[in-house]
Amino acid sequence: MSSLQSRKDEILAKKAKLAELKRQRELRQKEFTSNRQSLDAGELAAPTPSRVRRTEDLDSLISSLVDRPSSSSPAGKKRISDSELSREGAPSTPTKTYQDASTDTQALSFAELTTVYEIPVESKPEYITYSKGIQTEPWQPPQDSSEDSEGGADGAGKSPSRRRRKLSQREIEIEEEQIRQRLRQEIEEELRALQLEERVESEKARFPARALETEELNAVTSSNDFLDFVERSSKVIERALDEEYDVLADYALQSRDAEDDDEYVGRKGRRIKEVMQFDLSEAMGRKRMLSDIDFSPKFPELLCTTYTKSQQSPHTPPGLLNVWNMHLKGRPEYSLHATSDLLSCLFHPHHPSLILGGTYSGQLCLWDTRARNQRTGEPVQRTPLMGGRSGHAHPIYSLAVVGTQNASSVVSVSTDGVVCAWSTDMLTLPQEYLELHSPNPSAYKTDDVAPISMAFPASDPTYFLAGTEQGSILPVHRYDRAGAKAGVDSRCTYRGHEAPVTDIDFHPARGKVDLGDLFVSCGLDWTIKLWRAKAPSATAGSISGAASTVAPLLTIAREDSVYSAKWSPTKPGVFGCVDGAGMLDIYDISASSDLPVASARPSHIEKDAYALRSLNKLAWEKTQGKHVAVGGLDGVTTVFEVGNELGGPETKSEKWASVRKWVGRQSKMGE
C-alpha cells in the first residue's frame, strides 16, 4: 500500500512536473503562438489530468519531450516569424483591408497592363520573325482562341514557354487591336479636325491660310521658281496691258473722233508712220551705239538689236543683244550679253529660237532663247578666240546663214579678210576657213582685204559679194570651181564706191520676175549704187583672164554718209536707207530713180536739234514688209510702219514687170 502510496506520490510529483513542463511549454507557445497552436494549447490545458488521458498525456509529454530538441529555437523562430508577420499584418491593418483589396484589384489591373506593355518588348523579336505569318493571322483567330480555351483546361500540361508565347500572341493581338483602335480614333479625330478646318475655310476666309514669315518670304522671293515666274508672268501682263485695241469697244455708243483712216490710200500709201520706239534702260547701260538690227523670220513682232559697249556704265556687259517685242513696250523680251561689243546679229532663219551675234573681238556667239539660264544672258555657244585657223581674230561686221532647213551653215566675215563657215551644232572649229586677198595688190599697195559687209544671192550659197573698206565690191567664191580658185574672183570687180562700202543687199527673188541679180550698195562716199551682179558662170565664160570691171546701173547722190540700205522683202524695186543725218528714206526705183518716195526721221531726233542723229542700221520686217526698224548712235530703235505702196504682201504683177524693164533700160544705158 505504502508502495502504492509512494507510487501515487511519485505519479503526482511527476504530474506536477509535467504540469510544470506543460505550463512552461504553454508559456513558450503563448509567446510564439499561432492561433492554432494556442488553440491546441488550450485543448491541452483544458482537460483535467485524468487517467483516461494519462497515456495521451504521456504521449504528448513524450512527443513534447521528443519535440523539444527537434523544434529547436531557430526553426521555431523562423516559423513564428512568418506567422507573426502574417498575424501582425492582419490585425494591424484591419481597416485597411478593404482599401487594400481595392488597391490590390487596381494593382492587378495595373499588373495586367504592365504585362501588356512589358510583353511586347520581350516578344517584339518574335513579332518580327513571325511577321510573315501574321499576315495570315486574320484567318486564324477563331481556331487559335478555341485551341487556347481547350488548352486552358489542360493548360497545365503545356510547356510554360509555349503558354507564354500563346499568351503573348494573344496579347499582341489585343495590343494590335488596341493600336488599331487608337489609330482609327486618331485618324477620325484628324479627319474631323480637317473637316472642321475645311468648313472654317469654306465658310469664311481660308485666307490667309498662314501669313508667311519674313524668312519664308525671303526664301520664296529668292527662289529660282519665283524669279522665273516673275520674269514670265510680268511679260505676259505687260503684253496684256500694252494691247491697245479695246476688245470691248462699242462703236455704237461713242462717236470716236474719226482718225484719218484714209491714211494709206492714194499717194498717202507712201506714208511712213512711227509706231514704236525701244530705248535702253538704265540697268542695261546707256550711251550704247546700236550696231545691227534683225527681224525674226518666224515671229514678225520680234526683232533683235545689238549694241556696242556702254560709255556710261562700264560695269554692264560690253556686248548687249536685246530681243524686242512689238507687243511689249519698254522692255526687251530677252536681254543677252557678250563679252565684247556686238557688231552684228542675225536670227537663224531655220531655227527661230537661235540668235547669232558677231563681236568686235572676233567671236561668234550663239544664244538660244529656250535655254534655262537665259536670265544670265550668256551665249550657249561661242567660237574660240585663239587665232590661227580656228576662227576670227578681228571684228565681225557681217553674218549670214546659207543653206536649207536641213543643211545650213553660218558664214561670218571679219575685217582681216577671213571668211569662216560654221555649223550651229559646233562652234569650236570652223567648217571652212578662207582668207581673202586682193586680186591686184598694186592698186592698193597691199593685198589686204577688209570686208565690212557681205551679201549672198538667193540663188547661190557658194558665192557672195563682199563690200570692203577699200571701196571695192569683190565677188568671193567659197570653193574652188572650174577656172577659179576659192577666194576673191580676180576676173570681176564692181568698181564705183570711193569709200568704205557699208552695206550690200541683194534683191529678194520671191516675185514673179527674177530680180535676184540686182543688188544695192551704199557707202561713206555719200552715194547709193544699184548694180546688176554678173553670174559666176558668166564671168567664167569670159575668156582671156582679163579683169572685167562692172559699173553700177544707177548712182544716187546723197547729202550724207549712207550707213545702210536694204530692199523691201515684198515690194519690187523698193529699198530703204539710213544716213548720218538721221533720215530714213525709201526709194521706189520704178517711180523715181533719184528722189525718195518717202522720208521720215525718228521723233526723238526730230525734236532734239543736238541729238546724236546718225542712224546706223535698217531692217525690214521679213514676212509682211510693213515695218521698218532703224537705229543709230543714241541706241534707240525706232519702228516705222509704211504705207501699202511701200510695204505689205500683195503686189501687182505689172510692178514686177516695170522694175524688170527699168533694169533692162539701165543696163543698156550702161553699155
Place this chain on the structure above:
Amino acid sequence: MQQPSPSEETAALLARLSSRPGVQSTLILSRDTGAIVRSTGLITAEDISEEGESVPNGIGGTDTEGKKKGTRNADAVARLVWNFVKSAGEMTEELNGESDEVKLLRLRTRKNELVVVPDAKFLLVVVHDTPPA
C-alpha cells in the same frame, strides 16, 4: 562685268509693272495656300499696324498714300482672287479634262480690269484701270 542680282532685277520688274500708268495694284500669291508673297497698292496688315504706330513720313509717306488709294485690304482681295482662280481651274478641268489648265484670266468690270497669270506655284494679279468704255 557685274550684273544686278536676280532679286534686284525681279524687284525692278515688279516696280516697273506697278508704276505703269493705270495700274492700281499688283499682287503675287502662292498658288497652293494663297499666301501673299508680294503686293503693291493694297492695304496689308503691316500697313495698318505701321499707320497705327507712326504717321507716314518722307518716302514711306508717299508710299502709304499710294496704298491708301487702293483702299482695299490685300487679304480680302487675295482671298477673292484665289477663289476665283480656283473655281476657274476647276471649270477648266471639268471642261477640257485633267491635262488642261488656266493660263490667263482677264476680268473686265465696269470699273477696272483684273489680269491674272496663274502658274505652277504662284499667281500674279494686276488690277488696272480701263479706258472708259
